[in-house]
Amino acid sequence: MKALLKNIRDTYQAKAARRLLTRMGGETKGDANTQPLLILMYHRVLPEQDERLAFEEPGMYVTPETLSMQLKTLQPLVRFVDLGQWVKARREGRVLEGGETGDNRLCCAITFDDGWLDNYEFAMPVLREHGATATIFLATGFIGTGRTFWPEQLNRLLKLAAALGPDSRAKIGLEEFIASTGVKPDSTRYANKEYAAEVIAASKQFTDAQIYRFLDESFEHLTQDSELTLEQGAEMLDWHQVKTMAPTFDVGAHTVNHLRLNEAADPAAVDAELDGCIDAIQSHLGAVPSLFCYPNGDVSKHAREAVEQRFAAAVTTGNGINQAGDSLFALKRIGLHEDASNTPESFLAKLYRGASASGA
Ligand SMILES: [Zn+2]
Incomplete structure (x- = not known):
């Protein structure tokens, strides 16, 4: 409007x-x-x-x-x-x-x-x-x-993946995951808040266990394949x-x-x-x-x-x-x-x- x-x-x-x-x-x-x-x-x-x-x-x-x-x-x-x-x-x-x-x-x-x-x-x-x-x-x-919820983790993964090369396993896995939610994978928009919100909303069709399994694997690939730091301060009380x-x-x-x-x-x-x-x-x-x-x-x-x-x-x-x-x-x-x-x-x-x- x-x-x-x-x-x-x-x-x-x-x-x-x-x-x-x-x-x-x-x-x-x-x-x-x-x-x-x-x-x-x-x-x-x-x-x-x-x-x-x-x-x-x-x-x-x-x-x-x-x-x-x-x-x-x-x-x-x-x-x-x-x-x-x-x-x-x-x-x-x-x-x-x-x-x-x-x-x-x-x-x-x-x-x-x-x-x-x-x-x-x-x-x-x-x-x-x-x-x-x-x-x-x-x-x-x-x-x-030090844990946060899957929407914050997914948001974090999207932002970090935006800086990864096309061959990175984390990026390929993320692309497959996004496609499976029905949202069109678009790595030029990974750092975009509205895009992240769209992917998070579409991910709710999966169970929490399925989403956490995907995220755990992705962050493992991310640390193995890249120099990206996963350092994160405490977010929860x-x-x-x-x-x-x-x-x-x-x-x-x-x-x-x-x-x-x-x-x-x-x-x-x-x-x-x-x-x-x-x-x-x-x-x-x-x-x-x-x-x-x-x-x-x-x-x-x-x-x-x-x-x-x-x-x-x-x-x-x-x-x-x-x-x-x-x-x-x-x-x-x-x-x-x-x-x-x-x-x-x-x-x-x-x-x-x-x-x-x-x-x-
Ligand atoms: Zn809540």
Whole structure:
């Protein structure tokens, strides 16, 4: 869309967002049973000049300045609440603390997925400055390790492969892999963010195990056949950092290996991913997590039942504002990223479009 049209649309939708958020807050009078809840979904918080951004998808981050602006923009319109406390109040059918004082602003909870180190470095200071708390959903198998998730690894491989000669085994393997996803291999675009996003989206037709097998082999070829350095600083949190993030961050579960819990996932593996994650959090932090986040938003029938047995509530990647009567195991969120929400107007417009998806 042309920039001017986008501006006009954003201005219009930002106004609509202010009206919508105010109306939804006013309807509830602090009653947890009927109280709608807006949940913001973030992943990474990285400054524009941070080198970690080179291997990241545009949809995965906001800058610290953008996060700060978003919280400041929302402050007059919403009441920041802790997701765990909101869920507890809803389950117990009581008024959420603070609601009885006549604060009629819409409840808003903040979430961060995965367990990125940058949440400690850049999100925590911003949240503390605004007096807000958040829930961080940990994929525990990555905490305190040098591992990252397959989309980041694939992104990294694409960028590195762009510099390789045509005979390199890693480059040939990558070309075959891309072709198998249905995307046209085009090595002139390997370093292009949009191309990487396209390949990552198309790769989701394969299982995580298949993708990791391909990546492990590719990185082995890469180190054997080239001088390229694979040196990479820590990207994920360690358990000590997680501990120091309390009470700004409450910890929720996000599986061990970030397995997508779709119908292709083996039910026994799903159970192991949930139990392993709960055990790791309990052994490191001494508390059992009550909240869960479905990796990639995927959830099979078995996964849904398994999650309901183990947790008090779960968040999805589905858009919308949660209303009375909505299931606590399919809580909707509105995802925010730098490209689409780095001004107050575009941010509010994004919230409006996200909220409209649920018919709010
Ligand atoms: Zn995730």
